[in-house]
Amino acid sequence: MKKNDSLLKKVAKIASILGKISILALAVHIIIACALGVMYAYDIFLKEISTRYPFYILIVNFKSGLKADILSLFFFVDNELKIFVFFSLVMIFLATIRFLLAEENPLELFKAKNILMGNYSFSHIFLIIFALETIYSIIIIILGITPHIPILPHPVIVMVIAPVEEEIAARLVWIGIPLIIVDLAKDLARFSVTDLTRSIKKIPKKIIMGWGETNKISIVLTLISAAIFAQVHVKYGWDIWKFPSAFIAGIGLGMVFVKYGLLSSILLHFAWNSIMYIPLANTVLGLLYFIAGLIFLITRIFKRILVKNLEEKETTT
Numbered sequence: 001m002k003k004n005d006s007l008l009k010k011v012a013k014i015a016s017i018l019g020k021i022s023i024l025a026l027a028v029h030i031i032i033a034c035a036l037g038v039m040y041a042y043d044i045f046l047k048e049i050s051t052r053y054p055f056y057i058l059i060v061n062f063k064s065g066l067k068a069d070i071l072s073l074f075f076f077v078d079n080e081l082k083i084f085v086f087f088s089l090v091m092i093f094l095a096t097i098r099f100l101l102a103e104e105n106p107l108e109l110f111k112a113k114n115i116l117m118g119n120y121s122f123s124h125i126f127l128i129i130f131a132l133e134t135i136y137s138i139i140i141i142i143l144g145i146t147p148h149i150p151i152l153p154h155p156v157i158v159m160v161i162a163p164v165e166e167e168i169a170a171r172l173v174w175i176g177i178p179l180i181i182v183d184l185a186k187d188l189a190r191f192s193v194t195d196l197t198r199s200i201k202k203i204p205k206k207i208i209m210g211w212g213e214t215n216k217i218s219i220v221l222t223l224i225s226a227a228i229f230a231q232v233h234v235k236y237g238w239d240i241w242k243f244p245s246a247f248i249a250g251i252g253l254g255m256v257f258v259k260y261g262l263l264s265s266i267l268l269h270f271a272w273n274s275i276m277y278i279p280l281a282n283t284v285l286g287l288l289y290f291i292a293g294l295i296f297l298i299t300r301i302f303k304r305i306l307v308k309n310l311e312e313k314e315t316t317t
Contacts, residue, residue, distance in 0.1 A: 068235065179217065
């Protein structure tokens with residue numbers, strides 16, 4: 001028994017170290033991605049272009065039988081693409097600063113004694129979603145399926161604009177606004193003007209910082225948002241095999257949005273999209289993220305059993 005206990009402790013220690021290294025690697029990855037984002041944005045700013053770039057939201061088109069679609073709301077003035085790039089960069093920088101200075105920042109998680117059993121942070125969710133996506137990709141390869149991959153636009157659109165625009169279109173519109181309406185409706189049901197006023201004042205904070213915890217309503221909204229998000233990817237450029245991948249990503253982005261807010265979901269999306277543009281990221285970082293994400297996923301699934309075993313060992317020693 002003692003040999004088994006010592007072996008389990010060694011495995012847990014190694015898993016914890018790998019997890020901590022992955023979390024630090026993610027922080028470095030995001031910082032490098034920010035530098036690349038600025039470089040690609042600078043390339044756009046230098047060019048004499050005035051591309052009409054619409055701001056859009058995701059909708060459900062009832063005329064086509066409950067199918068997801070996009071709706072262009074408005075265009076900016078001249079040089080609207082450059083304006084949107086600048087706005088997106090500001091949002092990403094604010095998100096990065098919050099990530100690096102938050103209570104659950106990478107340095108604090110690295111110092112923590114136990115990152116396997118505690119509450120999962122932004123970094124944990126990113127790594128778990130990465131592991132799930134990798135597992136799905138492996139299954140696709142084993143089945144001999146070759147999904148269609150469209151020709152991607154300029155990197156600044158994929159890396160900088162898409163994370164901001166898609167998080168506003170999918171998460172804010174389909175999760176944030178409904179949750180705000182639910183919160184306000186609860187206050188109206190109590191006929192409390194004070195509570196209603198307080199809730200209205202808290203709206204910006206909830207959007208930026210999140211609701212803290214998930215509930216049944218937010219889970220349902222996250223699933224709906226993920227389904228719409230996935231279907232739009234299938235319709236515009238990809239094929240049906242993109243749906244499971246985008247759906248998994250949509251769930252992770254929705255969880256981060258509810259728990260940590262719009263800035264954090266933008267950052268997760270940005271980190272995800274930037275992987276393909278960082279040299280060796282798909283191989284070196286990809287392998288590290290996959291192993292760490294798999295560890296966190298297994299730990300989360302069997303958390304109750306592991307905690308119970310550890311408690312029993314502590315009582316017997």
